[in-house]
Amino acid sequence: MKNQMTMFDLGEQSIGQAIINVASVPQRSPFRYPGGKTWLIPTVRQWLKQENKIAKELIEPFAGGGIVSLTAAFEKMAEQIIMVEKDEEIAAVWEVILNGKNKWLAEKIYSYDLTHANVKAELENPNKELQDIAFCTILKNRVFHGGILAKGSGMIKNGENGKGIASRWYPKTLRDRILAINYVKDKISFISGDAFQVLEENLDNKNAYFFIDPPYTIAGKRLYTHFDIDHENLFQLTAQLKGKFMLTYDDTPEIRQLTEKHNLQYRTIPMKTTLHFEKNEIIISDNFSWWADSNSR
The missing domain is CATH 1.10.1020 (Adenine-specific Methyltransferase; domain 2)
Known part of the structure; x- marks a missing residue:
């Protein structure tokens, strides 16, 4: 069973963390994407480099603006990349x-x-x-x-x-x-298709890194056409993955409950919205050995 972070531990992890200035991250995507993850790229780099070698495969089931896939391709952090988008x-x-x-x-x-x-x-x-x-x-x-x-x-x-x-x-x-x-x-490789199907097909793919950035529970309806997803099922599938994964969400009681229910590890990380409002998001992963001190101020 994977180690579970308690509510108390989760709160401790957010202390002193620095908000990333997106201007410091190379802009690769042609999209001005709502809910995009440019601000998370420094953390994604740490995650992809956790084994000190190039990842064999990166799978992004909810590609959206594609900044993670593009960064991994340009910065040679993955040999092969699969982008999936339903919209x-x-x-x-x-x-x-x-x-x-x-x-x-x-x-x-x-x-x-x-x-x-x-x-x-x-x-x-x-x-x-x-x-x-x-x-x-x-x-x-x-x-x-x-x-x-x-x-x-x-x-x-x-x-x-x-x-x-x-x-x-x-x-x-x-x-x-x-x-x-x-x-x-x-x-x-690009797949115009369903994220859940791709995840199911790759549950036993031990060589893959999965960057999973679904429509969030609160803002999704306003931002995306395909906002209505089965979050419970997504957590179930994620918990079964044999490869390494990073799952991102808004920090809400509902998501914390799902994370604990499926015995997944998590941390919080601060970010600033396009309207300069500061908030926390949750990073869920199969392990946090890669979570370095550089995530803090």
Whole structure:
């Protein structure tokens, strides 16, 4: 049985930890992703290097913006990487970048005339091929409030310094990030599919590292199309994994209870939201031998 952290121990782990400045982490993803894990990358690096060798395989069942997979690929922390995403719009982006018209998407973004009329026409076009869906997804991600793609989101009005929808539209940066992925895409396999199925198929995969970042219980409904997942089942599957894993969640009583119920180890780690609100998240792992002093101030 895996050692269980008590509530008291959990609280002790958060004392003195430093909040990571995301500006210090290389930005690899073309997404401005709500709930993204750029801030967690220094911790992910420690976790992936725990055996002092390159991981044979990294599996990211809820890929989203893909920052963990991309960082592992660029920084040579895993030999092979499997990204999985169920959301059809986000999956279209990764399909095109990794398996399709990568250069077409990059140049389309770079040359696009960003106006309200053009955006409206682009999004309302009923005859979209895969690359068009990918472009529209990046477009929405950059001109909608908070990068949120779920229903109910809408275009930025004022934005930063009155720039409106252009506030987060950086065509050269986006083009460069997409083209840069060409250098590492041979390491990455993409699955447009269900995270739970992939986890079930890899329960006995002892060589894999699983980075599991599901839609959170509180914010998921507002941020994601496929927010409604079976958290109990996810914990059950995670507890059965033979490989190494890191599972991330908001620090809530419900998640603490599930963690204790399944006899999993956990720690808390501080982070700052896009609105500069400080809060704790929970890191759940098969072991914490890799949890170094550098996680503290």
